[in-house]
Amino acid sequence: MRTVIFRVSAPYLTSLMFLFSLFVLLRGHNEPGGGFIGGLIAASAIAVYGMAVGVEAVRRSLYFHPIVYAAFGLAMAVLSGAASVFAGFQFMTGLWAFPQALGGDVPISSTLFFDIGVYLVIVGAICAIALSLEERYSD
Amino acid sequence: MIAWYEQLFYLAVAFPFIGALVASPVVRLTGRLAPYILALFPAAGFLLVFALSEQIQGRQIMVAGFDWIPSFGVRFSFRLDGLSYAFALLVLGIGALIVLYSGGYLSKSAKQGRFFAFIFMFMGSMLGLVLSDDLITLFIFWELTSITSFLLIGFEHERETARRGALQALVITGGGGLALFAGLILIREVTGISSMSGLIDDPEAIMRSGAYVPILILVLAGAFTKSAQMPFHVWLPNAMEAPTPVSAYLHSATMVKAGIYLLMRMFPMLGGTPLWEIVLPLFGGVTLVVGALLSIRQSDVKLMLAYTTVASLGLLVMLIGIGSELALEAAVLYFIAHSLAKACLFMVAGSIDHGAGTRDIRALAGLWRTMPVTFAAALLGAAAMGGLPPLFGFLAKEEVYAAVAEAGPGLYAYLVTAAALVGNTVMFATILVVALKPFVGSLPSGLRKAHETSFLVWFGPLLLGVIGLLAGIFSEVTHQFISNPMAPPSIDEAVAITISVGFHLGPALYLSIVTIVAGALLYWKSQAVRARIAGILSAIGWGPDRGFDQLMRGLIAGSFRLTNVLQPGRLDYYMRVTFLVVVVALWSAMVFSGALPSGVPFPSLYFYEWMVLGLIVLGLLVVANAKSRLAAVVSLGIQGVAVALLFMLLGAPDLSFTQFMVEILSVAILALVMTRLRLMPADRRPWREVIPEMALAVMGGLGFALFLMSVTQMPFDSSVSEFFTRYSYTVAHGRNIVNVILVDFRAVDTMGEIAVVLTTGAAILALVRIRVSKKDRQGTRKKKRMAQAESL
Numbered sequence: 001m002r003t004v005i006f007r008v009s010a011p012y013l014t015s016l017m018f019l020f021s022l023f024v025l026l027r028g029h030n031e032p033g034g035g036f037i038g039g040l041i042a043a044s045a046i047a048v049y050g051m052a053v054g055v056e057a058v059r060r061s062l063y064f065h066p067i068v069y070a071a072f073g074l075a076m077a078v079l080s081g082a083a084s085v086f087a088g089f090q091f092m093t094g095l096w097a098f099p100q101a102l103g104g105d106v107p108i109s110s111t112l113f114f115d116i117g118v119y120l121v122i123v124g125a126i127c128a129i130a131l132s133l134e135e136r137y138s139d
Numbered sequence: 140m141i142a143w144y145e146q147l148f149y150l151a152v153a154f155p156f157i158g159a160l161v162a163s164p165v166v167r168l169t170g171r172l173a174p175y176i177l178a179l180f181p182a183a184g185f186l187l188v189f190a191l192s193e194q195i196q197g198r199q200i201m202v203a204g205f206d207w208i209p210s211f212g213v214r215f216s217f218r219l220d221g222l223s224y225a226f227a228l229l230v231l232g233i234g235a236l237i238v239l240y241s242g243g244y245l246s247k248s249a250k251q252g253r254f255f256a257f258i259f260m261f262m263g264s265m266l267g268l269v270l271s272d273d274l275i276t277l278f279i280f281w282e283l284t285s286i287t288s289f290l291l292i293g294f295e296h297e298r299e300t301a302r303r304g305a306l307q308a309l310v311i312t313g314g315g316g317l318a319l320f321a322g323l324i325l326i327r328e329v330t331g332i333s334s335m336s337g338l339i340d341d342p343e344a345i346m347r348s349g350a351y352v353p354i355l356i357l358v359l360a361g362a363f364t365k366s367a368q369m370p371f372h373v374w375l376p377n378a379m380e381a382p383t384p385v386s387a388y389l390h391s392a393t394m395v396k397a398g399i400y401l402l403m404r405m406f407p408m409l410g411g412t413p414l415w416e417i418v419l420p421l422f423g424g425v426t427l428v429v430g431a432l433l434s435i436r437q438s439d440v441k442l443m444l445a446y447t448t449v450a451s452l453g454l455l456v457m458l459i460g461i462g463s464e465l466a467l468e469a470a471v472l473y474f475i476a477h478s479l480a481k482a483c484l485f486m487v488a489g490s491i492d493h494g495a496g497t498r499d500i501r502a503l504a505g506l507w508r509t510m511p512v513t514f515a516a517a518l519l520g521a522a523a524m525g526g527l528p529p530l531f532g533f534l535a536k537e538e539v540y541a542a543v544a545e546a547g548p549g550l551y552a553y554l555v556t557a558a559a560l561v562g563n564t565v566m567f568a569t570i571l572v573v574a575l576k577p578f579v580g581s582l583p584s585g586l587r588k589a590h591e592t593s594f595l596v597w598f599g600p601l602l603l604g605v606i607g608l609l610a611g612i613f614s615e616v617t618h619q620f621i622s623n624p625m626a627p628p629s630i631d632e633a634v635a636i637t638i639s640v641g642f643h644l645g646p647a648l649y650l651s652i653v654t655i656v657a658g659a660l661l662y663w664k665s666q667a668v669r670a671r672i673a674g675i676l677s678a679i680g681w682g683p684d685r686g687f688d689q690l691m692r693g694l695i696a697g698s699f700r701l702t703n704v705l706q707p708g709r710l711d712y713y714m715r716v717t718f719l720v721v722v723v724a725l726w727s728a729m730v731f732s733g734a735l736p737s738g739v740p741f742p743s744l745y746f747y748e749w750m751v752l753g754l755i756v757l758g759l760l761v762v763a764n765a766k767s768r769l770a771a772v773v774s775l776g777i778q779g780v781a782v783a784l785l786f787m788l789l790g791a792p793d794l795s796f797t798q799f800m801v802e803i804l805s806v807a808i809l810a811l812v813m814t815r816l817r818l819m820p821a822d823r824r825p826w827r828e829v830i831p832e833m834a835l836a837v838m839g840g841l842g843f844a845l846f847l848m849s850v851t852q853m854p855f856d857s858s859v860s861e862f863f864t865r866y867s868y869t870v871a872h873g874r875n876i877v878n879v880i881l882v883d884f885r886a887v888d889t890m891g892e893i894a895v896v897l898t899t900g901a902a903i904l905a906l907v908r909i910r911v912s913k914k915d916r917q918g919t920r921k922k923k924r925m926a927q928a929e930s931l
Contacts, residue, residue, distance in 0.1 A: 024796075028875060028878045028882075029872070029873035029874075029875055029878050029879065029882070030873055030874040030875050031874075031875055032792035032793045032796055032875060032877075033793075033796070033875070033878070034793070034875070034877070034878040034881060034882070035881075035882070036797060036881070037793070037796045037797050037800060040797065040800035040801065040804060041800060043804060044800065044803060044804055044807070047804070047807055047808070067897075067900060067901060067904060070896075070897045070900055071897065073893070073897075074890075074893055074894055074897050077889075077890050077893060078890060081886060081887070081890065091887070092886045092887050092890075094871055094872075094883050096872060107872060109872065111871070111873075111882045111883050111886070114882050114886055114889075114890075115878075115881075115882045117893070118881075118882070118889060118893050121893040121896055121897050122893070122896065124897075124900070125896045125897055125899065125900030125901075126804065126900070128900045128901075128903075128904050129808075129900055129903050129904070130808050132903070132904055132907045132908070133808065133907065
């Protein structure tokens with residue numbers, strides 16, 4: 001798998017996939033997409049990078065253990081739901097704000113953060129599984 | 140508005156449990172004073188209940204409680220009437236003496252605190268049991284007594300026999316408890332009544348329901364196992380492994396009396412039928428005679444007493460079964476007399492063990508010189524148990540004989556009278572052996588060191604013996620405070636018990652004289668009798684006790700065999716079973732409910748949709764014919780991608796998007812793992828394995844297809860999707876309904892799902908690590924061995 005062409009092109013491919021996954025994540029509320037699909041794309045991106053440069057390099061570039069991202073994502077999802085409790089609504093009620101920026105409305109909501117949490121859980125959990133499997137059989 | 144007595148109830152029930160909480164610290168902090176302090180808890184409870192005696196004598200019924208699980212109509216409620224009042228007094232009164240006695244008996248034990256905690260928990264469970272009104276509350280306390288007695292019987296758990304005794308008691312009484320649970324639920328279901336009070340107010344409810352026989356059998360199973368009726372009696376002698384204070388408590392006021400309580404309580408609802416009047420005297424009579432004969436066969440004081448308890452319980456069950464007014468009065472009197480006397484005698488047995496160092500009747504003699512107080516207590520206890528005037532036991536025995544003599548038609552009366560006569564005579568002899576043998580005669584040299592025990596140890600039995608004496612002499616007072624309140628709930632109309640020590644002629648007196656004379660003769664010949672019965676028993680060989688062991692062994696062996704069938708540890712087996720179950724469920728549900736789709740419509744598709752379908756079929760064929768596993772995985776992926784394409788063409792972009800990603804990722808991961816595993820070679824199996832699996836696959840696929848078709852033939856209720864379409868943008872500011880549902884409308888679901896994903900990831904990680912670390916360990920072991928070899 002580790003041909004020169006693949007190894008050279010993999011970082012670009014991965015970056016593009018990541019960018020695309022973020023795009024899919026953020027547009028999810030109105031167009032096909034969302035945290036789950038975005039997370040899957042990001043996980044594939046990491047898998048591609050892992051195939052090209054090896055698990056060790058991926059782990060170094062991730063900095064934290066992948067399961068940490070997943071845990072952080074779950075915490076974020078729960079907290080974004082709890083935010084509405086502090087604001088006096090029921091748990092998981094969506095909160096919305098429409099601040100003006102760059103000459104237009106930028107809708108920001110607690111559901112967006114919830115979706116980002118989903119994204120992180122998917123990326124973290126799948127990467128953790130994939131990386132550990134690769135590692136186990138690469139020795 | 141809470142009635143004033145409700146607090147008293149709660150307090151009385153709470154006292155033992157508070158005692159259990161503070162027992163350990165009290166023992167640690169106060170040392171030798173601890174038993175006195177701890178005995179205050181049951182004593183205070185006793186006074187609280189006794190304070191209500193005026194109301195009880197006025198036939199007032201006090202009910203207290205609160206809704207516990209309202210949706211199931213379960214309350215946590217208590218009821219104090221005459222019956223529960225008398226039981227509560229005995230539980231708490233004898234309990235206080237037992238606590239004092241244990242303080243002396245276990246004064247040197249390091250586990251004293253724990254022991255007190257257990258015995259208080261047990262006391263509280265028993266008290267809750269006799270006081271509870273709601274059927275479910277009753278069952279919970281019933282099982283609590285089983286569990287706490289398990290802890291008590293197995294208290295000296297270093298010994299194997301203690302562990303076996305505890306387990307046996309738990310298995311038998313717990314099993315009976317489950318039967319009782321079923322019975323109580325059945326009562327709730329068929330009558331719609333969920334409390335004792337309700338049943339007592341409408342005693343015909345169970346008879347009317349038509350489920351009388353199953354209810355009776357289930358309730359009796361609970362009562363008989365708890366109250367050690369043949370053949371469930373085996374746990375009781377084995378429970379002698381418990382420390383003596385526990386035995387004294389278990390046998391007098393608690394545990395084994397729980398079944399008696401239940402029978403007395405349920406008598407108005409279940410009793411009085413021919414079935415009741417045959418089954419109970421039959422079991423009770425057999426238990427009485429066999430228990431008595433087994434008691435005289437023993438040589439260990441505690442075991443002799445244990446078997447007389449079995450016999451006494453048989454007598455009580457027999458009396459409740461006869462069910463006449465006189466018989467129930469006799470049961471009440473005998474119950475009180477037995478509780479007092481048995482507690483006294485068991486504590487005496489403990490004192491003998493403590494003072495002389497042995498409980499074997501053959502090694503004991505002449506202790507009256509060194510242990511005079513214990514001897515006095517033993518005499519009082521034995522006189523009460525044996526039914527000598529003027530003790531309370533005498534009244535009880537007279538009433539018993541009067542009751543059996545006038546019971547039912549001729550043959551019935553003869554049978555129960557004979558059982559009572561034989562049982563009482565042999566029991567009388569046994570009790571004489573217990574109370575006299577260790578004390579009379581000359582002191583053997585081995586017992587020179589025997590000494591009177593401490594105040595705490597002799598106080599309880601002596602007090603109980605004296606109470607037995609006074610209760611008999613001043614029988615009017617006893618009847619007023621205990622016997623009469625206890626009787627009415629069992630008897631239809633209020634009848635006052637008037638029996639006193641005063642002289643009276645009649646069949647009861649003649650039977651008493653026969654009992655005493657024959658019992659004394661039997662005592663004289665007790666050694667010969669013991670040898671004779673032992674001979675008969677060894678000729679029979681097999682008893683319920685061995686039967687229990689065989690049952691347990693069979694249970695374990697059977698469960699191993701069952702586990703081997705159900706859990707062979709082969710993944711392919713599990714998958715085959717799972718799919719088989721799915722297929723059977725699908726097909727049987729559709730065939731039996733007539734939900735098979737009516738005719739299969741020919742689909743009208745565009746040509747590109749046909750092409751995608753063809754792709755799917757092609758992928759499937761390749762999977763089926765794949766020569767290597769890698770090829771199979773990849774072609775399965777193709778098939779999955781084709782399905783995703785179908786989703787997209789039919790207008791579900793989100794679903795199709797996800798399906799694409801899942802397919803790609805799963806193929807990538809599987810391919811990755813497989814290339815590392817080098818599982819390239821094909822997997823070839825013989826046809827006889829392939830054909831059944833193929834059939835299973837076809838049936839499964841066909842089943843799902845038909846199922847989906849029949850679902851789509853149902854009229855479609857679009858209200859939910861209309862709701863989402865309407866409110867998706869106005870409420871959640873999103874035009875993508877799927878995403879809005881996921882992150883807004885049903886976000887809590889999504890949160891649960893991602894929590895599952897996270898947990899799964901962590902679990903897989905852990906599993907993978909286990910394998911790796913095992914390999915690591917092997918590696919380091921090898922290294923160690925090499926290092927050792929080098930150093931040599």
